Amino acid sequence: MNDGTFESERRNLLDAGNRIVELYKSAPDTEEGDAIIYDAFEYFERYVELLPEVVISRCPFTRATVRWPMDDVDLDGWYWEYDKPHRRRLSSVPRTWLAMGGAVRLAEPIAPAPFTRRPGPDVPYVLPPILNRPTVRAVVTQIAIGPHTGWATTYYSTTRDLGIPLENTWGTDRYDTYDESGSWRGWDEHTWADSDHDFDLRPWLNIGKLLWIAPDDPTATLREGVADCPYLDLGGTRRRQRIDGGTVTRY
Incomplete structure (x- = not known):
């Protein structure tokens, strides 16, 4: 059952995570890029947790x-x-x-x-x-x-x-x-x-x-x-x- 938490957090999670992924595209497969994309993991994990x-x-x-x-x-x-x-x-x-x-x-x-x-x-x-x-x-x-x-x-x-x-x-x-x-x-x-x-x-x-x-x-x-x-x-x-x-x- 959806208790409303997912809907209330979903938009912010997606917006923040998508922004990070776009930043990563400017420096893929680099040390800098790896550091950037790592920051997205917490948003991905929270999203999956709340499904x-x-x-x-x-x-x-x-x-x-x-x-x-x-x-x-x-x-x-x-x-x-x-x-x-x-x-x-x-x-x-x-x-x-x-x-x-x-x-x-x-x-x-x-x-x-x-x-x-x-x-x-x-x-x-x-x-x-x-x-x-x-x-x-x-x-x-x-x-x-x-x-x-x-x-x-x-x-x-x-x-x-x-x-x-x-x-x-x-x-x-x-x-x-x-x-x-x-x-x-x-x-x-x-x-x-x-x-x-x-x-x-x-x-x-x-x-x-x-x-x-x-x-x-x-x-x-x-x-x-x-x-x-x-x-x-x-x-x-x-x-x-x-x-x-x-x-x-x-x-």
């Missing part, structure tokens, strides 16, 4: 609620920096947890940031190579990120070793790996092709492979089937999005 735990899902096997430390204030936070995300690494996850991808419907204003962000396409999707595995089910959840609408799609399995790559964690270029007990063991990376993304959720809902949580549901109740599901037939480009500064490119 609020957001309910992102519920396991369809154990029914356990899954919370994730994330920046849901806006996309200009260091949490969303694509290749150097500042996030709290989870030392363990639920035993059944596999991976989390995501999508974002952008809304104005697009807050500028001095780093690249890749929040996913503008419509929720699933990855059939993962979801087709007999032990796997997934859950889609809507999450407000400032003025934007996000969707987390979380994959669960009764066995962890699927023999295929998983999905890079929402907004980043890598994913953490865990052992059968859910303990962290390292990281890997894999970028699935556009053709591997399926934006038609209806068949997956019909066969029970995909479940959903209603928007703004404080109980995070798992729901099955297509009846009343708000994540079907959404308009959008269904293309990946890249944000540089405040400019959005879809590709």
